[in-house]
Amino acid sequence: MNIAVLVFNGVELVDMNGPLDVFLHANRFNVAPFYNVYTVAATPVPIISEGGVVTIIPQYTFETCPDPELIVIPGRIGNDADSTSIPAKPEVVEYVRQMAGKGKLILSVCVGLYTLAETGLLAxxxxxxxxxxIDYVESHYKGIDMIKNVRxxxxxxxxxxxxxxxxIDGALYVVEQYNGPDVALKVANIMVYNREAALPPGTILPLHDQSAS
Incomplete structure (x- = not known):
């Protein structure tokens, strides 16, 4: 199963590495499908991560990468004074739009949703x-039913x-669907990750008022 992890300037490192690690660990159990994970960017030039602390050399470009079955979209944190979370550039958005239109599975991580929402496909x-x-998404991308307090x-x-x-939760969910719950549990254990942990109290938001929509 080909998995393209998108990278671009300002890419959030845990957004990128969390899912990537899940799929690589799943390969340790030699069960189908085997995950062929690789990084993809619009161009082959080096990528500067959030905060400018890591330089990434993408393995492929959109034109040269193996045909993906799953695309992972990390969040983007601007490498500027205010570190604003922003969508990736239009060429990345267009690539996601094309891939989604072909029925590829798309996994957005955190504010990687901004890039996915820019396609208009979440309406x-x-x-x-x-x-x-969530408030930003609801005000800038109309028609998306935002669900709160879920992973x-x-x-x-x-x-x-x-x-x-x-x-990590999203990637483990994919592993569970394709490799079964036992493999997903083993991967979570290797990563010392508790899928059943409660959400931190400070992150719990009032539920969406469906009657107001």
Missing amino acids: GRKATTHYLA YVHDDNFITTGGITSG
Whole structure:
């Protein structure tokens, strides 16, 4: 199963590495499908991560990468004074739009939802993102049914996750669907990750008032 992890300037490192680690650990159990994980960018030039602390050399570009079955979209944190969370550039958005249109599975992590939402494909669908970003999504991307207080949401071929480490939850969910719950549990144990942990109290938000929509 080919998995393209998108990288771009300002990529949030845990958003990227959390899901990547899940799929690589799942390969240790030699069960089908085997995950072929690779990084993809719009161009082959080096990528500067959030905060400018890590330089990433993408393995492929959109034109040269193996045909992916799953695309992971990390969040982007601007490398500027205010570190604003922002969508990836238009060429990345267009690539996601094309891949989603072909029925590829799309996994957005945290504010990677901004890039996915820019495609317009989430209108009328359920989704989630970081608890501090939900108000922004609701005000800037109309028609998305934002779900609060969850680690991930699966709607059609879109899986969206609720925060930085929730990308791990989303990836474990994919492993569970394709490799079964036993493998997903073993991967979580290797990563010393508790999928059943309660959400931190300070992140719990009032539920969406459906009657007001």
